[in-house]
Amino acid sequence: MIILGAGPAGLVLGNLLRAAGVDCVVLERSTAASVRTRARAGFLAANTVRILDRHGLADGLHRTGRPHSVCEFRTEDGAFRLDYGNLGRRERHTVYPQQELVTDLLARYLDTGGRIRFETEAVAVLDADSTRPSVTVRGPDGRPGRWRGRYVAGCDGRHGAARRSLPPGAVRRHHHDHGISWLGLLAEAPPSLDAVGYAVHGRGFAGHMARTADITRYYLQCPRGTAPDAWSDDRIWAELELRMRGPLHRGAFVQRTVVDLESDVLEPLRYGRLLLAGDAASLLSPSAAKGANLAVLEAEILARALADDLLYGDSEGLDAYSERCLAHIRRAQRFSQWMIRLLHDIPSAPTRRPCLETLRTSRAEQDWFAEQYVGV
Numbered sequence: 001m002i003i004l005g006a007g008p009a010g011l012v013l014g015n016l017l018r019a020a021g022v023d024c025v026v027l028e029r030s031t032a033a034s035v036r037t038r039a040r041a042g043f044l045a046a047n048t049v050r051i052l053d054r055h056g057l058a059d060g061l062h063r064t065g066r067p068h069s070v071c072e073f074r075t076e077d078g079a080f081r082l083d084y085g086n087l088g089r090r091e092r093h094t095v096y097p098q099q100e101l102v103t104d105l106l107a108r109y110l111d112t113g114g115r116i117r118f119e120t121e122a123v124a125v126l127d128a129d130s131t132r133p134s135v136t137v138r139g140p141d142g143r144p145g146r147w148r149g150r151y152v153a154g155c156d157g158r159h160g161a162a163r164r165s166l167p168p169g170a171v172r173r174h175h176h177d178h179g180i181s182w183l184g185l186l187a188e189a190p191p192s193l194d195a196v197g198y199a200v201h202g203r204g205f206a207g208h209m210a211r212t213a214d215i216t217r218y219y220l221q222c223p224r225g226t227a228p229d230a231w232s233d234d235r236i237w238a239e240l241e242l243r244m245r246g247p248l249h250r251g252a253f254v255q256r257t258v259v260d261l262e263s264d265v266l267e268p269l270r271y272g273r274l275l276l277a278g279d280a281a282s283l284l285s286p287s288a289a290k291g292a293n294l295a296v297l298e299a300e301i302l303a304r305a306l307a308d309d310l311l312y313g314d315s316e317g318l319d320a321y322s323e324r325c326l327a328h329i330r331r332a333q334r335f336s337q338w339m340i341r342l343l344h345d346i347p348s349a350p351t352r353r354p355c356l357e358t359l360r361t362s363r364a365e366q367d368w369f370a371e372q373y374v375g376v
């Protein structure tokens, strides 16, 4: 069994397959150090924590992860807070930086004898429609190689080899560009609010998400095509403070990326013996922070299906894999789109203010929001 990519999807899958007794190898393009330090998402849904708990993969997040259950909206009509941990299903997030989760998953995988090849880039998945697929790779020294297995799991993200290797017409691609871009920032600064902050302003959206006591993620809506380093630190802080309507704890930005808000979902998530999970299967805009949570959920579903097939000859789970995951993806996608309309002025859908007003005043809407916001 070959797994492409050592992100949350690939490493949860690798751990679960090993625990089930399935022989596998993970092929990862980057170095071990970069996999362990790459800062990405950080809000784990309650169901994600339950999955990790179920498989004994949650020790680290229980040790240092912090429960989170409040978000604050700041708009031209005033500010309001939602204590979503006491609404809907009364579930909370656990804030645990993704690189720490990945570090834990990798440690467990290696401790239990898992095989992984770093600096090994998958180039192409071949013969996925046969019973013996293979993966061509470029190793650390640039040397070409080839791995064969009974299945290939494409957990190598949106620009990985799995997606690239799908023959034209093999799967449908549902792509939507929301036409909105965010400058994603990681600041070496303590959080400025005790809540997730969503600020809606005539100049655009700004977001605040705590990561640790010393690191905070910010998002700043920017014109499409903005270069990550186009704005000075001072200009960014001034713009954040203007849109967030208050002073912030400033610090150096240690990461800047520009994210175009898009959704890009494949259907089905399978081509022969190539199965897709995580960002390789579906990329959603970060507006509702669903990506890492979907990746973990899909990896659990896939691990079970693969183990049933490989160990007991039962292919039912694999046959149902794509539809099961797509049901979750579509719900997450619908909520992400709703969040985009809540947080931005979209000329073709000017519903931001009524949506926010309903969210502020309607308990039913708040319960729905809480359920969708923490759910996957």
Ligand code: APR
Pocket (backbone or CB within 6 Å): 004, 005, 006, 007, 008, 009, 010, 027, 028, 029, 030, 035, 040, 041, 098, 120, 121, 122, 123, 155, 156, 157, 159, 160, 161, 277, 278, 279, 280, 290, 291, 292, 293, 295
């Ligand atoms: N060959 C081998 N590895 C590859 C290749 C390739 N051709 N292309 C990409 N990779 C690796 C990347 O280096 C990365 O480590 O695949 C891994 C994919 O990991 P993620 O991008 O974290 O994707 P995934 O596991 O699907 O998790 C999805 O987590 O980081 C968040 O925002 C992300 O929400 C998304 C979620």
